[in-house]
Amino acid sequence: MHQQQFSKIFIAALLSTAVLQANALEFRSVTAHGAVFYDSPTLQAKKLFVASRGMPVEILIEHTDWLRVRDQSGALAWVEKKSLASKRTVVVAMNKAEVRTAADAKAGLLFIAEKGVLFDLLEAGKTGWVKIKHRDGAIGYIRVEEVWGV
Numbered sequence: 001m002h003q004q005q006f007s008k009i010f011i012a013a014l015l016s017t018a019v020l021q022a023n024a025l026e027f028r029s030v031t032a033h034g035a036v037f038y039d040s041p042t043l044q045a046k047k048l049f050v051a052s053r054g055m056p057v058e059i060l061i062e063h064t065d066w067l068r069v070r071d072q073s074g075a076l077a078w079v080e081k082k083s084l085a086s087k088r089t090v091v092v093a094m095n096k097a098e099v100r101t102a103a104d105a106k107a108g109l110l111f112i113a114e115k116g117v118l119f120d121l122l123e124a125g126k127t128g129w130v131k132i133k134h135r136d137g138a139i140g141y142i143r144v145e146e147v148w149g150v
Contacts, residue, residue, distance in 0.1 A: 026059040027149050028067075028084040035083035037075075041066035048077050054118045056089045056149030072148045088121035090132060090142075090149035097146035099138070103129035110140040124150050 030051045038045040041063050051057070051071065057079070061068035065081050072091055092113045101108040103125055113119075119132035122139065129141045130150055144150055 029089040030055045037077035041078045054089045090147040092117045093148040094146045099140040103141040
């Protein structure tokens with residue numbers, strides 16, 4: 001095999017791996033009962049914290065009945081798989097975030113959400129906006145950089 005062909009194949013493999021890793025983000029949310037997070041994948045491990053219902057976490061590793069996750073603050077922990085739901089939620093990451101009637105900065109303002117407010121994720125658009133639903137039923141759009149969990 002020529003050096004140039006090998007280089008092209010090697011670069012293509014690296015790019016494929018990078019694309020897979022970039023698309024590999026998976027988020028889930030804590031079930032209705034909350035979840036205990038541990039420092040290792042066993043119930044006998046040290047309990048680190050309890051997350052409240054609906055909080056989104058990023059899945060990093062799956063190990064039998066356990067998941068290694070990262071929360072919004074960047075903290076890493078293990079949680080039982082059964083403690084997380086596939087239902088997607090997002091949490092406001094900014095001090096204040098504007099929720100709009102459409103995916104447009106000029107659209108009407110529905111309300112302002114404070115940091116830490118949870119929303120159900122309805123759609124993750126490619127326009128820099130996500131469609132969300134508040135627990136009171138209000139549906140709107142928020143900038144993707146203003147929330148965590150997408």
